[in-house]
Amino acid sequence: MCLDxxxxxxxxxxxxxxSDDLDAVNRLIRERMQSEHAPxxxxxxxxxxxxxxxxxxxxxxxxxxxxxxxxGEMHRLLAATVEFIHTATLLHDDVVDESEQRRGRPTANxxxxxxxxxxxxxxxxxxxxxxxxxxxxxxxxxxxxxxxATIAEGEVLQLSVARDLSxxxxxxxxxxxxxxxxxxxxxxxxxxxxAGAPEEQVAGLAGYGDALGMAFQVVDDLLDWGxxxxxxxxxxxxxxxxxxxxxxxxxAVARADADERAFWERTIGKGRQEDGDLEIARGLxxxxxxxxxxxxxxxxxxxxxKAALAPLPAGELRDMLSDLADFxxxxxx
Amino acid sequence: MCLDxxxxxxxxxxxxxxSDDLDAVNRLIRERMQSEHAPxxxxxxxxxxxxxxxxxxxxxxxxxxxxxxxxGEMHRLLAATVEFIHTATLLHDDVVDESEQRRGRPTANxxxxxxxxxxxxxxxxxxxxxxxxxxxxxxxxxxxxxxxATIAEGEVLQLSVARDLSxxxxxxxxxxxxxxxxxxxxxxxxxxxxAGAPEEQVAGLAGYGDALGMAFQVVDDLLDWGxxxxxxxxxxxxxxxxxxxxxxxxxAVARADADERAFWERTIGKGRQEDGDLEIARGLxxxxxxxxxxxxxxxxxxxxxKAALAPLPAGELRDMLSDLADFxxxxxx
Numbered sequence: 001m002c003l004d005x006x007x008x009x010x011x012x013x014x015x016x017x018x019s020d021d022l023d024a025v026n027r028l029i030r031e032r033m034q035s036e037h038a039p040x041x042x043x044x045x046x047x048x049x050x051x052x053x054x055x056x057x058x059x060x061x062x063x064x065x066x067x068x069x070x071x072g073e074m075h076r077l078l079a080a081t082v083e084f085i086h087t088a089t090l091l092h093d094d095v096v097d098e099s100e101q102r103r104g105r106p107t108a109n110x111x112x113x114x115x116x117x118x119x120x121x122x123x124x125x126x127x128x129x130x131x132x133x134x135x136x137x138x139x140x141x142x143x144x145x146x147x148x149a150t151i152a153e154g155e156v157l158q159l160s161v162a163r164d165l166s167x168x169x170x171x172x173x174x175x176x177x178x179x180x181x182x183x184x185x186x187x188x189x190x191x192x193x194x195a196g197a198p199e200e201q202v203a204g205l206a207g208y209g210d211a212l213g214m215a216f217q218v219v220d221d222l223l224d225w226g227x228x229x230x231x232x233x234x235x236x237x238x239x240x241x242x243x244x245x246x247x248x249x250x251x252a253v254a255r256a257d258a259d260e261r262a263f264w265e266r267t268i269g270k271g272r273q274e275d276g277d278l279e280i281a282r283g284l285x286x287x288x289x290x291x292x293x294x295x296x297x298x299x300x301x302x303x304x305x306k307a308a309l310a311p312l313p314a315g316e317l318r319d320m321l322s323d324l325a326d327f328x329x330x331x332x333x
Numbered sequence: 334m335c336l337d338x339x340x341x342x343x344x345x346x347x348x349x350x351x352s353d354d355l356d357a358v359n360r361l362i363r364e365r366m367q368s369e370h371a372p373x374x375x376x377x378x379x380x381x382x383x384x385x386x387x388x389x390x391x392x393x394x395x396x397x398x399x400x401x402x403x404x405g406e407m408h409r410l411l412a413a414t415v416e417f418i419h420t421a422t423l424l425h426d427d428v429v430d431e432s433e434q435r436r437g438r439p440t441a442n443x444x445x446x447x448x449x450x451x452x453x454x455x456x457x458x459x460x461x462x463x464x465x466x467x468x469x470x471x472x473x474x475x476x477x478x479x480x481x482a483t484i485a486e487g488e489v490l491q492l493s494v495a496r497d498l499s500x501x502x503x504x505x506x507x508x509x510x511x512x513x514x515x516x517x518x519x520x521x522x523x524x525x526x527x528a529g530a531p532e533e534q535v536a537g538l539a540g541y542g543d544a545l546g547m548a549f550q551v552v553d554d555l556l557d558w559g560x561x562x563x564x565x566x567x568x569x570x571x572x573x574x575x576x577x578x579x580x581x582x583x584x585a586v587a588r589a590d591a592d593e594r595a596f597w598e599r600t601i602g603k604g605r606q607e608d609g610d611l612e613i614a615r616g617l618x619x620x621x622x623x624x625x626x627x628x629x630x631x632x633x634x635x636x637x638x639k640a641a642l643a644p645l646p647a648g649e650l651r652d653m654l655s656d657l658a659d660f661x662x663x664x665x666x
Contacts, residue, residue: 037507038489092455096448115429118451119488122425125458126482133475141474142466149459155452156371174370 010323014059017320021062021076022055028080032127044108044120048087057082057187060212060321064191064205067317074194077131081144082187084128089151089183091121096155097242140190147186154178165253165269167245173214176221181213188212200311207308208321215301215328218294221246225282227332228291237278243268247297249281251290260284295332302329343656347392350653354395354409355388361413365460377441377453381420390415390520393545393654397524397538400650408527410464414477415520417461422484422516424454429488430575473523480519487511491577498586498602500578506547509554514546521545533644540641541654548634548661551627554579558615560665561624570611576601580630582614584623593617628665635662 015022029049035041058079065075093099094107095117101107109117125148132141158175161167188209192202224239225248226232239246245253245268253264267273267281285291305325312318348355362382368374391412398408426432427440428450434440442450458481465474491508494500521542525535557572558581559565572579578586578601586597600606600614618624638658645651 035486035489037504038486038493040489040493041486089455092451096451114447115492116489118425118429119485119492121455122422122458123482123485123489125455126478126485129462129478130475130482133471133478136471138466138469138471142463145459145462145466149456149463152452152456152459153368153371153374156368156373156449156456159448159452160371160373171370 010320010327011054011056011059014063014320014324015055017317018059018062018066021066021079022059024073024076025055025058025062025079025083028076028131029083032080032084032131033124035123040112040116041120041123044091044112044116045087045124047105047108047111048090049083055083057086057183060184060187060209061191063317063321064188064209065195067312067315067321068192068195068197068201068205069313070191070195072194074135075191077134078140078144078190078194079187081128081131082183082190084124084131085144085148085151086183088121088124088128089155091117091124093155096159135194137193140193143186143190143193147182150182151178154182161245163243163245163269163271165245165264167250169247169250172245172247172250176214176217177210180217181210184213184216185209198311204308204311208305208325211301211305211308212325212328215298215305215325218247218298218301219329219332222248222291222294222298222332225285225291228295232278232282240267240278240281241273243271247294248285248290251293252285252288255288255290256284298329298332302326343653343660344387344389344392347396347653347657348388350650351392351395351399354399354412355392357406357409358388358391358395358412358416361409361464362416365413365417365464366457368456373445373449374453374456377424377445377449378420378457380438380441380444381423382416388416390419390516393517393520393542394524396650396654397521397542398528400645400648400654401525401528401530401534401538402646403524403528405527407468408524410467411473411477411523411527412520414461414464415516415523417457417464418477418481418484419516421454421457421461422488424450424457426488429492468527470526473526476519476523476526480515483515484511487515494578496576496578496602496604498578498597500583502580502583505578505580505583509547509550510543513550514543517546517549518542531644537641537644541638541658544634544638544641545658545661548631548638548658551580551631551634552662552665555581555624555627555631555665558618558624561628565611565615573600573611573614574606576604580627581618581623584626585618585621588621588623589617631662631665635659 033042033045033049061079061082062075091108094109095114099107100110108120132144154175155178157171157178161171185206186209189202189206192205221239222228224236224246226236249264249268253261256264263280263284267277302325306322309318309322366375366378366382394412394415395408424441427442428447432440433443441453461477465477487508488511490504490511494504518539519542522535522539525538530538554572555561557569557579559569582597582601586594589597596613596617600610635658639655642651642655
């Protein structure tokens with residue numbers, strides 16, 4: 001695949017290809033976020049779901065179902081379910097992280113209050129389950145409930161290892177699986193299940209979603225350090241400032257000498273940072289090859305995502321999903 | 334029924350009668366609150382579920398199923414589900430209300446942090462759904478998902494009408510239905526459904542749970558004003574101090590003259606309270622008969638709960654459920 005194709009943004013090609021489905025999902029989302037009794041619910045929800053997210057997760061469900069030859073409409077309910085779960089976790093995340101900006105706009109917790117974010121998130125979780133129930137499939141309910149549990153578990157784990165420099169790569173994997181990959185995996189898997197696809201294809205879709213989500217999050221964590229070659233720009237360094245321990249730091253800490261270890265202890269373990277520390281930290285990551293290795297981990301996940309698609313029917317949709325995996329890592333190529 | 338029987342605490346008789354079931358539910362709760370990855374989850378959960386709550390909601394599910402002649406074990410999964418949903422809402426409520434005490438102990442948000450309470454609550458919601466999924470019943474999943482949505486909706490509604498003196502009784506009913514009655518109703522209804530009871534009995538159980546929950550909450554709101562005759566003790570006046578608008582206030586505001594209206598506007602609408610205001614407020618409630626009327630509303634709900642049990646098989650279990658309705662209002666008799 002040439003770079004021009006990568007840059008034509010496969011999620012936009014997916015949106016165009018699935019535009020009828022996606023329009024129906026957007027209508028469903030607007031319809032189901034209403035509350036008969038509490039108008040604040042659609043207000044808060046609309047602030048987030050209409051802020052121009054890319055709808056990647058619902059697109060994955062729609063694409064997975066169509067790729068398996070599904071010609072019904074149940075996959076739209078599931079796509080809306082997945083977006084509701086995602087929106088609920090964003091609302092709760094912003095409370096947990098005390099965030100003030102999301103998608104370039106003030107967060108709901110800032111515009112309204114933490115209370116509204118917590119409770120509207122709860123409402124959307126419950127509505128997500130009601131949407132799933134309409135499919136009548138216990139297997140689908142189990143997949144998505146398990147994903148919801150993995151998401152919450154990953155977030156609690158992240159909270160409990162905050163600033164802990166002994167955090168290993170196994171914990172990091174569990175955290176980012178919860179943060180991103182679990183819902184990507186469930187989104188593609190239920191698309192296959194609702195289509196009644198053979199188990200081999202369902203497993204392929206689940207493997208694709210998981211690896212794509214892992215690649216996505218590793219790339220995000222790498223870009224927070226400005227990538228392997230780029231300069232640290234204004235959108236970088238947040239993880240360091242927030243003392244978040246991501247893969248590059250884990251690799252660099254593992255190879256730190258006594259002085260370097262003291263540096264990480266002070267800046268991340270104790271959170272006592274001074275001017276210039278971010279640049280020193282980045283220098284250590286480069287010196288120990290941690291950024292180049294993290295890039296390779298992301299590329300490996302993207303390759304694994306593409307390979308997982310092998311059992312699925314060849315064609316335009318499979319190509320777009322494959323291109324999406326390339327696109328996710330194109331930012332660090 | 335004589336008062337001695339009321340005072341023998343029907344929920345303790347239910348616990349004794351259903352002790353095998355209840356022990357199994359407690360084991361199930363301890364087992365399913367574990368997290369493979371995040372030890373903070375069972376820590377936070379145990380703090381709450383082992384604090385000696387009365388397990389009223391799981392008891393309702395167990396009793397409803399057995400009353401309908403159920404001899405399986407699936408109702409235990411549902412009883413644990415109901416307790417998980419309840420625990421999750423308590424965790425989130427304490428964040429929303431910024432509470433510092435629950436069941437006589439410091440709240441989880443105080444002992445850990447708001448973040449842990451939000452995320453562990455989310456985890457318990459997800460685990461509740463996984464427990465339900467094991468029953469394989471779409472109808473049960475729908476009943477409990479709808480209850481979860483009603484709970485969140487009621488909480489958001491309460492938040493959006495806070496301090497709003499134009500709040501009417503319809504809004505109050507929706508708020509307390511979300512706060513208490515929706516989960517009571519779902520708890521008893523799924524007991525009947527899992528037992529495969531005839532529709533008339535399922536409807537009777539749902540009606541019982543709803544009315545019992547409404548009675549419970551109206552009593553709570555009345556006791557916060559010291560009941561109809563009692564003195565205002567140290568456990569009273571919280572709602573007034575927090576500017577919460579409950580049934581007694583709604584009735585008194587509806588009959589307020591201009592001076593009284595100004596009083597309510599200042600103390601609840603604007604939250605500007607002075608020493609002695611609580612006593613003045615209570616005087617207004619008494620003068621307008623608002624406390625006596627609220628008591629009657631609670632008694633009516635309790636009577637409705639008992640009447641709803643008519644289609645259920647007569648016997649010891651039905652008597653205990655009936656006595657429970659009397660017990661709930663015995664505190665205001």
